[in-house]
Amino acid sequence: MLIANYGYKDGSGEYFITLDTDKCDGCGKCVEVCPASVLEVIPNEFDIEDGNIMGVRDEHRHKLKYSCAPCKPTTGDIEPPCVTACLSQAITHFLSSAKGQVL
Amino acid sequence: MAKKEFWRWPEYRHTVEGIDPQNGKVISGGVDIGSVSSKTVIMVDGEVFAQSVMRTGSSSPDSAERTMNWALEDTGVTLKDIHYVVGTGYGRVNIPFAQKAITEIACHGRGASFMWGPSVRTVLDMGGQDCKAIRVDERGKVQNFLMNDKCAAGTGRGMEVFADLLSVPIQEVGDRSFAVKEEPQAVSSTCVVFAKSEAVGLLRSGWSKDEVLAAYCQAMAHRVVDLLNRVGVEKEFVITGGIAKNIGIVKRVEKELGIQALKPDQWRDDPRFDPMLAGAVGAALFAKVLYERSQG
Numbered sequence: 224m225l226i227a228n229y230g231y232k233d234g235s236g237e238y239f240i241t242l243d244t245d246k247c248d249g250c251g252k253c254v255e256v257c258p259a260s261v262l263e264v265i266p267n268e269f270d271i272e273d274g275n276i277m278g279v280r281d282e283h284r285h286k287l288k289y290s291c292a293p294c295k296p297t298t299g300d301i302e303p304p305c306v307t308a309c310l311s312q313a314i315t316h317f318l319s320s321a322k323g324q325v326l
Numbered sequence: 327m328a329k330k331e332f333w334r335w336p337e338y339r340h341t342v343e344g345i346d347p348q349n350g351k352v353i354s355g356g357v358d359i360g361s362v363s364s365k366t367v368i369m370v371d372g373e374v375f376a377q378s379v380m381r382t383g384s385s386s387p388d389s390a391e392r393t394m395n396w397a398l399e400d401t402g403v404t405l406k407d408i409h410y411v412v413g414t415g416y417g418r419v420n421i422p423f424a425q426k427a428i429t430e431i432a433c434h435g436r437g438a439s440f441m442w443g444p445s446v447r448t449v450l451d452m453g454g455q456d457c458k459a460i461r462v463d464e465r466g467k468v469q470n471f472l473m474n475d476k477c478a479a480g481t482g483r484g485m486e487v488f489a490d491l492l493s494v495p496i497q498e499v500g501d502r503s504f505a506v507k508e509e510p511q512a513v514s515s516t517c518v519v520f521a522k523s524e525a526v527g528l529l530r531s532g533w534s535k536d537e538v539l540a541a542y543c544q545a546m547a548h549r550v551v552d553l554l555n556r557v558g559v560e561k562e563f564v565i566t567g568g569i570a571k572n573i574g575i576v577k578r579v580e581k582e583l584g585i586q587a588l589k590p591d592q593w594r595d596d597p598r599f600d601p602m603l604a605g606a607v608g609a610a611l612f613a614k615v616l617y618e619r620s621q622g
Contacts, residue, residue, distance in 0.1 A: 226470040232552070268418075268429040269468060271612055271619075 225269055229279035230287045230317075238287040239317040240279055240305075246313035249275030253305040253314060259283070259290045262305060277314065291318055332495050333486035335568065339378040339396050340597045345370050347403045352617055355408045356609025357390050357424060358433065359417030362454025362482050363568060364389040366397040367606040368408065372614055374598045374607065376401050382454075386417030394423070410617035412609040416455070428612055430605045431460055431471050437608030438564050439466025441599055442588045447560040450550060450579070451604070452569035454482040457550055459557045466608070470557045480549045482568040484518045485575075488542055491522055492535045496572075503539040503574035510537045512544035521545065539574065547578035554583065562588045570601035 230239035244267065254262045254277065265278035283290045294303035295318055306314050347353055350370035358365040360382060368376040378397035382389045390413070398404060405423060413424030414433040421427070430451070438449040439462055449460040457480040461470040474480065489496040510533070515521045525538045533541075563585050569575050576590050592599040 225468050228470070228472040228556070231474065232556070268427060269432045271426075271428065271616055 227269070227276075229284055231285060235288065236319050237317060238291070238319075240287060240291070241315045241317065242277055243313045244269055244276050246311040247276045247309075248311060249277065250310070251275075251277075252308040252310070253277055256304040256308045258293065258304070261287070261290050288318065291316065330493070332489045332493055335496050337378075337380040338597075339376070339399060341376045341401055342374055342598060345373060345375045347375060347401065347407070350375075352410075352614050353403065353408050354610045354613035354617060355394070355411040356433070356437075356606040356611070356613060357394060357411060357413050357421055358415040358430065358603075358605035358609060359386050359390055359393075359413065359421060360415045360430075360454050360605070361417075361456075362486075363602060364393040364415075364417075365603055365606040366393040367603055367610045368397055368401070368403065369607075369610040369614060372611065374610075376403070377597065377600070377603055377606070379600065379602055382417070386420035387422050389417065390421040390423070410613040410620070412613040412616065414605050414609040425613075426616060428609060431458060431473070432468050433605045433608030433612065434458070434566055435460050435462040435468040435471075435608065436466040436611055437604035437606070438462070438566055439464075440607055440611055441604060442562065442564050445562045446564050446588065448554070448557075448563045449604075450554060450563070450565045452480065452482065452550065452565060452567040452575070454568065457481055457553060457567075459550075459554045461557050461560070472553055472557050474553055479517055479521075480546050480553070480569075484521075484546070485569060485572065487518050487522065488525070488539070491525060492529075492538060494535060494539065499539055499543070500571075500573035500575070502536045503543045504577075505536045506534070506540045509544065510541045512548055513538075513541045515545070543572075543574040544578055547575055547582055550575075551579060551582045559583055559585060561585060564588045564601075565590065566601045566604035568602050 225244040227242045251264045261283040264275050267274045267276045347370050354369045356367045364382045366378050376397045411424045413421035413427045414430045418427040434451045439446050444464045451458040458473045513524050
């Protein structure tokens with residue numbers, strides 16, 4: 224199992240997209256459903272085997288709080304489209320403000 | 327008078343005695359082009375044979391060539407003799423002679439596991455412009471990682487800026503940060519820009535340079551411990567990257583975690599254990615595996 228964490232923590236909270244790279248087969252369904260073009264399919268450089276996996280685009284890694292906000296309703300337990308689109312359940316979304324309130 | 331460059335750390339090359347590359351079956355190379363330093367490791371049958379560490383220039387391909395040529399200097403080995411080269415680091419896709427690029431996260435995990443042994447579970451790589459917490463298994467395979475590249479806090483570049491600001495040679499920062507009567511409160515910001523102005527204010531209010539260094543080192547240590555706690559820290563724990571040579575950070579990270587780093591001083595006696603090389607060592611190990619696989 225290799226968990227890749229993309230994102231950051233700052234004074235306002237924690238904003239991460241995590242990917243289980245062993246589960247991800249690089250199908251790209253998550254990329255298609257992301258309205259903000261945050262995700263991309265990239266070569267898996269974590270392993271010496273060839274293959275593709277999901278990645279978070281460089282330009283979004285430092286602003287997930289804003290990029291992913293439209294898919295995170297303030298109430299209710301609704302998963303964002305990238306998470307539900309993933310058949311192998313490789314993606315987890317973690318966005319929370321410093322007060323512990325889920326965004 | 328020329329301005330003294332307090333940030334400047336020594337570049338060097340080294341050949342390990344007693345290894346004859348002509349008798350080796352596999353010569354593999356690992357080139358790690360970081361944002362601040364470029365490293366090359368040449369391995370003969372999976373043992374470190376030659377290495378070089380130098381500053382990264384403005385062009386990745388040039389830096390890669392310079393560090394590779396320097397590592398090979400007077401070894402009797404030429405680039406053509408190397409069976410497989412893996413590139414890693416920030417500039418890994420721009421290394422003309424590398425057959426494959428592998429992320430520095432995988433390479434640091436693999437390299438640290440090789441250098442300090444299979445008991446290593448947590449690797450903190452404090453690089454030039456980012457900082458990574460990596461969890462590995464007993465084979466050195468990455469299981470979980472987190473990278474902070476949002477800002478220069480907790481990085482080598484931040485330390486360079488501070489050394490220059492205080493006119494303290496960067497190699498002395500660690501020792502001098504302990505030359506204080508009591509540990510001062512950490513600076514409130516690890517942001518290089520804000521910490522810098524905060525430090526100027528502290529100096530003006532009568533703090534000594536040593537006290538300011540202590541306060542900055544402590545803030546930096548606190549910041550990376552935060553990062554480590556997210557992936558979870560398990561023994562054995564090692565620090566790689568240039569900052570691993572700064573005792574002022576290493577000891578403060580150890581203290582805050584309550585866990586000792588594994589042999590943090592070994593590099594002083596044996597250059598093969600230079601923590602800056604972990605990425606290049608991992609890359610050279612991957613190169614060996616990839617070459618052997620290509621031969622069937």
